[in-house]
Amino acid sequence: MKFVKSIIITILLFSTILNSKSQENIRIKKKKFHIEIKDVGFKDAWKKIKKAERLYSRGLGTFPEALTLYLKAVKYNSECATLNYKIGVCYLATDKFYNATEYLERAYLKDNNVASDIYFVLARAYHLNLEFDQAIKNYKAYYGTLSKKQLRRNTLDINKYIKECRFGKEITTTPVRVIINNLGRRVNSKYDDYNPVIDPKQNLLYFTSRRKIGKRDKRIYADNKYYENILVSEQAGELWKKAKLVDNKIDSKNNESVLTISHDGNFMYIYNGSEDGGNISVSKFKKGKWRKPKKISRRIRSNKKETSITFNPTGDEMFFVSNKKGTLGGMDIFYSKKNKRGRWSKPSNMGASINTIYDEEGVFWHPTENKLYFSSEGHNSMGGYDIFYIERNEKGIWSEPKNMGYPINSPNDDVFFKIDKNNKQAYYSSVRRSGFGGKDLYKITFLGEEKEMKPTTDSIYLAWTYKQIDNLFYNIPNEIKVDTSLYMVGKITDSESGDKIELAKLEIIDLEKNKIISTAIADTLGLFKIKIPKGKNFGVEVTAKSYLFFIDSIDMSTKQVVNSKIEANFQLTHIDVGAKMILKNIFFETNKATIKSESEMGLERLANLLIENPSIRLEISGHTDNIGSYKANKKLSESRAKKVVDYIISKGVNKNRLEYKGYSFNQPIANNNTSEGRAKNRRVEFKVIEK
Amino acid sequence: MKYLRITFFLLLISSTVFSQNNEIKEELSQLKKQAKLIYNEGVRYAKNGNIIKAHEKFDQALLYFSDFDLPYIERAKLFLLDNKTDLAINDCNQALKINENSGEAYYLKAYIKLKSKDYQAALPEFTKSINKGFTKPQAYYYRGIIHFEMKDYSNALIDFTLAIDKKPNFSYAYNERATTKRMLNDFHGAIHDYEQALVHDSSIAIVYRNIADCKIKIGDYENALEDYSKAIKRDSNYYIALNNRGIAYYQINNFESALNDFSEVIKINKDYAPAYNNLGITKIQLQNYIGAEKDFDKAIKINPEYGEAYMNRGHARELLGKFSSACSDWKKAKELGVKEAEKYMTECE
CATH class of the missing domain: 1.25.40.10 (Tetratricopeptide repeat domain)
Structure with missing residues (x-):
């Protein structure tokens, strides 16, 4: 075998x-x-x-x-x-x-x-x-x-x-999807182990080994290896238990090998190397034991070797391997069919499309399908024995042998292939990298189609979910505009009657910049509210139709601020002959008649009064304190009054509408004994002399 | 005479009442003015990042004048930054009681709902906020996010575009618009937008990752790896980029590097189930089926509803010859909605 x-x-x-x-x-x-x-x-x-x-x-x-x-x-x-x-x-x-x-x-x-x-x-x-x-x-x-x-x-x-x-x-470019696992140290040895046969009834694995067993340590001359013996291992879940030598009824001192067990599990076919150069015998399973093997049908036996045998599921077709007469070369597969009387037909060679000039070996019929597996050194092998299968169609015609593919097959010997009925697992012997020595038994796990692996990418795609932008919602607030300025409130009345003056115009003047900074119109009650600068003195000018204007500067230190407001009332003098007014915002250089530039606004206002009231005539009068001689003061006061008149004329007012006089210190309005009094007395006035 | 007296008396009373009303008005006006000034101080603190002081000032402003919506809104934002959403919602509601046209109050409420993933409720609130005149780019941006999350990619695209129109350097809006384009399979358009996002802010790690993801989609693995590396460089704890780089390595059959990346992910986040799943599939490629099975076990332990992990564990078990347990896994994966698992079920019959 x-x-x-x-x-x-x-x-x-x-x-x-x-x-x-x-x-x-x-x-x-x-x-x-x-x-x-x-x-x-x-x-x-x-x-x-x-x-x-x-x-x-x-x-x-x-x-x-x-x-x-x-x-x-x-x-x-x-x-x-x-x-x-x-x-x-x-x-x-x-x-x-x-x-x-x-x-x-x-x-x-x-x-x-x-x-x-x-x-x-x-x-x-x-x-x-x-x-x-x-x-x-x-x-x-x-x-x-x-x-x-x-x-x-x-x-x-x-x-x-x-x-x-x-x-x-x-x-090798198109490997088949299988996993090939060594059956492990409990089954395999450092010697050749091959020809696995599964006993379907008892979950046992029979196989042939050329390991050294006890005293049976003789080597065969041909290859200097130990004799063949049959071992058995019991299945324990996914694993196989430690293999043992089988009962000596089926294993003698000669070379024996289990070839197959019938699909019903009742017959074991054994190779016996001592019979006619290698022949097959059969043992029956009876009362829980394998009985002593008997010679197989004479039809099958020859004086040559019969080394492998298999039956179809119904047991009426037999395929075996022999180098008997009729071989195409070396070991070939032969076929025999049982007739109605239970007799096997004369075996015939499977033919040149299945057998080759090289050796065929290890036949196995699929447990349920019309498929015959075998190993061959011929056909399109990738080296040594490869496993092939042929299928028989309904007309009884065999297909071309098909290689089982890499990595089931290798350039080494791959033989004794046995597959289960579900096509999920198979056992065979091979020489592979993961072996323990010589040929070993392997289990092939057939995988289905290529499985798609599913790597998982994170499905969160939006940036906003990313931790760093959690505060993206935050809109930076803006400050509110809050009016924190001061206001001046009050009433504008007639200086004589005390009546309200409607629609009088108020202007607040920045004294440093000599610039109007806010304007307001008094309401019908003569009431006004006007924004004033914070923390500094300012000028105020009030004008109203038919009234003399009023110009003054407000000293904030004298005012009390309540609820962002100061209070101030203004009285205007009606334009009548004899009405007069001190021009408070006109300043001269000390002891000179030179008008200071900051007086310009007050002078403008006076010119405007004349322009807006074209029928009036004014007398501009200059006054001094009592420091110095009357004459000198007379001259100074007159010069100052004239300078004012000249300025107004320069603004386009007819000179006939103006007169000027210097009164020296003859018309004081305050006590000259105090500096404040003297300051008040130093002034320019105007008086309406004609309307 | 009697009537004259009564009239005079009434006039006196009315003038007194009028005068008192004016005084109250005046006082309220002053309080509001003071509240506004304090509010402004709070705003200045907020702008300078002094949240605690800002918070104090907004509280103070409301003590001066409670009928003032803006401190409520700003305080709500501060609560939100502190994840105190209930207090934030309360302040928004207060602001809306005072000023029902406060677009920003609607915006904040909408944002809170968005954060809690209540997209259905958030969407109309954002629309209301925009209709009330709160047309800041963020409002469009977040509404775009809601559209995106609700898979309304066309409207998401419009809103992100409006956000970009309002704020042309809005890098996040570019990123989201790119992602929307990506969902519409416009990978080249997406890459363009992602690159625009980087023009305005090159520090956002996620953008590099997104570009890399798109490059994977168009099969440009080499450049994708480079972009993932940039993302990881900008945020070494960015385990999602690491995970995806691992996948990119996996796709180009560089399983050792993939293994390293997935292992690193687990070091950063040991509860990130996808990393175990990916580690498992990589180990399958490296023929370490037992290790792979253990990794899938871990992924499933973290997330018992992880369909892909069941399916992949089925593959590992098949490779280990455990056919019945493989079939159980494929069945479970199918139940969990993994369509691919269905085709393997035929092998289980």
Whole structure:
């Protein structure tokens, strides 16, 4: 069965290496291994080399032990081309094949003639590591090193490898959605473990192992590996319990392997290596036990090997693998059907569209579907055995074999595929990076279609929700305009009658700037309210029709402010002959008749009075205090009165409407004994002399 | 004579009453004037950022003259800054009692409703505030936000544009208009507006993030990463930008960097469920299915209604071969409204 098969396969695979080795007898030479200037450690390292070389020459079965020793020796001398080559070759024969490239490349770099098949083993290493372009390049290079004889023998194989690489390049770009998990240390061992068979009734996993079991520690000559034995493991949830050797009724001292259990769980088909070069027997499950296996139908048996068998769900169709008469090459799949009387028909080859000149192996009929799975080294394999399936349509016509795809298949051997009825899980044996050694059992989890992952972006898009702009709502307030100015309120009346004067005009004058700053008109009751400047004295001028104007300055220190107001009443003199008025806002330079500029507004007002009342004539009179002589004061007072008259005339008033006189200190209005009195006496007046 | 006396007496009384009324009026006028002056002081404090003093002054102004709407409005704003919304609403109502045409009082009330996400109630209040003459850009801006939140993107676009017309350097309005354009799938127009927002204020981290989001939409991942980095540079605690940068890394299959970003997000905000979800999907890509499942567990623990996390956990569980629990998760995701989950349900039959 498979063990025989697998031995054949591995021998074929490594035969080229072994041949080349034997051709050149490439043993590690002491001279090349020894480093002249480094004696420390050499003795021990060389001892390991010698032991490793013996293990290496025994065959594949002891390659792992040889490798361990080589790896210890290489610490002494990592530059030895032959040693690196051998480590690479050993790695290639294990499930640590991915380490081979490093050592083989180093061997090639140190000596590109280290072995005649160096290109081939490099190509194999690249091939197994999915570096297909490099593999093709080295396969071609190897091709160029072969003699005519060797070419005849090897061309087909080399071309096949190149074809596998090309297909591998294609198939690895579209991996199928599966997860492949090693069944774990409780099931797998550092030896080959393969051919998983699930007992549907008992949730048991049967499989074949070439591990060392107790006293059964003999190795088979062909590959120097231990015998095949059947082990069983019980399912515990997601895990499998520690595998045990099965009952000796179904496992003898010879090579045995469970091939399949019927869909109803009542029959177990077992390969027995000792029968006619490898044959199938069947055990019945009765009273909770598997009974001693009996030979399968004579129709199926041959003097060749029958290594794999499967039945359809109804149990009336059988497919098995054999190299019996009628094979197209190596192991082929044969078919037999049970007739109405329960007899199997003569097996027939499945034909050239399914079988190839290379080996087919590991048939398995789907539990519910019209689908047959098998492994083949032919068809479009990416290397070693790949798993394929064929479907039979309603007319009984088989489809073309379809590769199960990468990563189920690999450039290594992928065989004994068993799938569950839901197409969710399958078991098979393969050589993968995650292995414990040799072939291991793996579970394949089939995923559905590609799942869309949903990353979550934050759905808050607006800036206003962002913490820094929480106060964006805040509108900066404006101050309110509040009238904080002072007002002057009061009443304007006739100086003689005391009657109200309507619509009299008031003007407040900034004395510093000599500028009108506010104006108001008295109401019909003669009442007024006018804004006045805060904190300083100011001038006030009141005018009304038919009245003499009134000009004065207000001294704020004499006023009481109540509710932002001061009170002041004004009396105006009606324009009548004899009416007179002191011009309070006219100022002269001391002891001179020169009018100061700040007098201009008062003079303007006087000129306006004459312009607005064209019938009146005025006398302008000057007055002094009693300081100085009468004559001097007479002259000064007269000059000042004249200056006023001159100014008014300059404003366009007819000179005939004006007279002027200087009264010296003869007409005092206050006591000359005080400075205040004298100040009052120094004045210019006007009097209406004609209306 | 008797009548004359009565008349005289009545005249005397009426003149006394008139005189008293005038005095009261005068006194009130003075109090109001004083209140206004104190209010102005409060305004000056507020402008200088002295909130406590401003608050004191507005209180004082109202003590002088309570029939005065403006101190209520300004005090309401200060309450709002202090998150005392009830007091703020109370002040707005007082202001409206005094002056029913106070647009700003309506505006503030509307804003409070907007903050509490009561968009239906806030919308008419903003409209009322604008109709009452409160046509500040913010009023249009916030109304635009409400339109946006109510998915009325056309009117949102109009309001943000009006806000920009009123205040041409209104960077936030540019940002929001850009976001509105983005919702209308005008990604190039959105990027233009975001860039305008940056012209007026380059410090707003969210704008860089938004530009980056748009660039992701148009497939410009490289530049998007740069913009996310700018956003993070401006605010190292800006975990949303970090999260989205992680997604950008994820989209360009740089799973290690994505993993780093999502892990950083969790350091900043351990309760941010999307980061766990995103961490989970990244771990799936890195084939750490067990770790991914744990991350989705955390996301779901934080937010038990997180449909996407259920769906993604389903994927992780499927990859772990836990088909029945994967199906339960997809079912839950479907119940929570994740449409994509539905198609996976067929695998569960």
